[in-house]
Amino acid sequence: xxxxxxxxxxxxxxxxxxxxxxxxxxxxxxxxxxxxxxxxxxxxxxxxxxxxxxxxxxxxxxxxxxxxxxxxxxxxxxxxxxxxxxxxxxxxxxxxxxxxxxxxxxxxxxxxxxxxxxxxxxxxxxxxxxxxxxxxxxxxxxxxxxxxxxxxxxxxxxxxxxxxxxxxxxxxxxxxxxxxxxxxxxxxxxxxxxxxxxxxxxxxxxxxxxxxxxxxxxxxxxxxxxxxxxxxxxxxxxxxxxxxxxxxxxxxxxxxxxxxxxxxx
Amino acid sequence: xxxxxxxxxxxxxxxxxxxxxxxxxxxxxxxxxxxxxxxxxxxxxxxxxxxxxxxxxxxxxxxxxxxxxxxxxxxxxxxxxxxxxxxxxxxxxxxxxxxxxxxxxxxxxxxxxxxxxxxxxxxxxxxxxxxxxxxxxxxxxxxxxxxxxxxxxxxxxxxxxxxxxxxxxxxxxxxxxxxxxxxxxxxxxxxxxxxxxxxxxxxxxxxxxxxxxxxxxxxxxxxxxxxxxxxxxxxxxxxxxxxxxxxxxxxxxxxxxxxxxxxxxxxxxxxxxxxxxxxxxxxxxxxx
Numbered sequence: 001x002x003x004x005x006x007x008x009x010x011x012x013x014x015x016x017x018x019x020x021x022x023x024x025x026x027x028x029x030x031x032x033x034x035x036x037x038x039x040x041x042x043x044x045x046x047x048x049x050x051x052x053x054x055x056x057x058x059x060x061x062x063x064x065x066x067x068x069x070x071x072x073x074x075x076x077x078x079x080x081x082x083x084x085x086x087x088x089x090x091x092x093x094x095x096x097x098x099x100x101x102x103x104x105x106x107x108x109x110x111x112x113x114x115x116x117x118x119x120x121x122x123x124x125x126x127x128x129x130x131x132x133x134x135x136x137x138x139x140x141x142x143x144x145x146x147x148x149x150x151x152x153x154x155x156x157x158x159x160x161x162x163x164x165x166x167x168x169x170x171x172x173x174x175x176x177x178x179x180x181x182x183x184x185x186x187x188x189x190x191x192x193x194x195x196x197x198x199x200x201x202x203x204x205x206x207x208x209x210x211x212x213x214x215x216x217x218x219x220x221x222x223x224x225x226x227x228x229x230x231x232x233x234x235x236x237x238x239x240x241x242x243x244x245x246x247x248x249x250x251x252x253x254x255x256x257x258x259x260x261x262x263x264x265x
Numbered sequence: 266x267x268x269x270x271x272x273x274x275x276x277x278x279x280x281x282x283x284x285x286x287x288x289x290x291x292x293x294x295x296x297x298x299x300x301x302x303x304x305x306x307x308x309x310x311x312x313x314x315x316x317x318x319x320x321x322x323x324x325x326x327x328x329x330x331x332x333x334x335x336x337x338x339x340x341x342x343x344x345x346x347x348x349x350x351x352x353x354x355x356x357x358x359x360x361x362x363x364x365x366x367x368x369x370x371x372x373x374x375x376x377x378x379x380x381x382x383x384x385x386x387x388x389x390x391x392x393x394x395x396x397x398x399x400x401x402x403x404x405x406x407x408x409x410x411x412x413x414x415x416x417x418x419x420x421x422x423x424x425x426x427x428x429x430x431x432x433x434x435x436x437x438x439x440x441x442x443x444x445x446x447x448x449x450x451x452x453x454x455x456x457x458x459x460x461x462x463x464x465x466x467x468x469x470x471x472x473x474x475x476x477x478x479x480x481x482x483x484x485x486x487x488x489x490x491x492x493x494x495x496x497x498x499x500x501x502x503x504x505x506x507x508x509x510x511x512x513x514x515x516x517x518x519x520x521x522x523x524x525x526x527x528x529x530x531x532x533x534x535x536x537x538x539x540x541x542x543x544x545x546x547x548x549x550x551x552x553x
Binding site (some may be wrong): 065167178187211 | 275280281316321345348349351352353355358360361362363373374376377378408421422529
């Protein structure tokens with residue numbers, strides 16, 4: 001199992017953030033992500049960071065866990081920053097070292113993009129950390145419902161999403177199991193030349209595929225046996241309800257966003 | 266291969282909200298050439314424990330000695346040497362098959378470990394006979410075989426490497442009673458025939474009693490009991506308190522003891538032996 005990356009993981013909890021209606025969460029994140037790209041002033045960035053940090057604190061997910069979990073992401077952010085500094089040739093040169101000059105615009109842009117990237121990943125990670133995949137799927141289905149009128153298969157899409165999400169942990173476990181079985185038979189995934197390592201994936205992939213197809217067949221059979229038919233007239237086990245809490249959260253968000261647009265430029 | 270664990274801890278995903286301590290200060294000794302059965306509930310740490318035996322998992326704390334190899338928290342670069350000597354039969358070993366033909370799959374392990382292939386191929390017919398696979402199947406695709414044949418193929422691949430330590434993780438799960446008995450008889454036979462140490466993880470108390478010469482009960486990541494198989498009978502109350510199922514024959518003997526006031530000196534699984542002992546005691550006027 002990959003323990004270093006937490007994007008897409010869910011941490012169970014009872015915090016305020018966990019309890020917000022997933023539909024609202026999804027809408028908020030969507031607006032937030034769009035808005036990130038229009039931030040320009042220091043103050044507007046301050047507001048965006050304040051939202052992200054207060055969400056992180058309210059979610060009660062340990063800060064060390066989030067920071068450590070985003071380790072691979074830090075590297076990407078640093079790389080982006082570096083590339084911007086090195087490649088942008090605009091504005092006034094700030095300092096010149098060995099014939100290479102650092103431009104003020106380059107520094108600004110580098111900071112801009114890095115901050116945006118960080119906010120983007122932080123907020124979306126917080127979404128998945130505090131929302132079960134099933135709730136996210138339910139929310140997507142609810143939000144896409146209007147598309148039904150143009151004959152878009154909303155329910156089928158949501159079903160596909162939830163099935164694939166449901167089986168990610170199962171397939172991860174299976175991968176782990178098969179990798180261990182093959183390692184016991186002397187297969188080496190971690191050392192040796194790249195060519196050998198790529199070849200070592202075959203004994204892992206084939207049993208995994210065989211298992212996945214078999215499982216898909218079993219699942220289809222089980223659904224059919226229970227008379228599953230999607231779409232029309234289906235009720236939900238976990239019905240989404242808009243609580244007073246959600247109203248407050250929505251209002252706070254609207255206020256903060258207004259503040260943001262005032263300070264944006 | 267001799268196995269000695271000293272105060273071994275194993276923690277899954279340490280320092281995360283998902284942290285889980287699977288083994289807590291596990292110490293035990295498995296002598297060379299013994300047949301040890303490990304019993305415990307789902308989640309008692311059995312699978313975590315046996316994965317230490319060939320270095321798939323490394324102790325978070327403490328040391329594990331497998332033969333001349335010592336495993337601890339530090340990386341060990343002799344892992345491949347260790348794995349060559351430790352054969353692992355996992356639960357549902359048929360899930361590891363992937364080659365185009367049965368033969369290739371059986372030879373996959375020996376090839377990886379650098380065995381001399383011409384020697385290995387000479388041994389192949391004997392192994393096939395041992396595990397009960399027909400030679401005509403060798404050129405077939407492993408995915409065309411029946412479930413039982415697939416399992417035999419996987420077992421043959423492990424046996425061909427003549428491991429010094431054979432670790433079996435519920436090797437009979439999902440087999441029918443006949444297949445179960447056959448597979449267990451095979452392992453028992455191989456254990457006696459070869460100079461090998463066997464560790465069997467099982468839920469089946471009957472198998473543990475019948476085949477093992479040492480029994481280890483794991484409970485909540487700790488060694489709860491390590492004893493002779495006969496202890497299963499003398500400590501039956503303790504085991505029942507742990508929620509472990511005893512063989513049906515033990516319940517029967519227990520009932521007879523309580524109802525008729527006779528005592529059995531030795532636990533047994535054979536109905537004839539029970540009947541014989543019973544009739545001796547009754548005829549001898551031993552009842553009160």
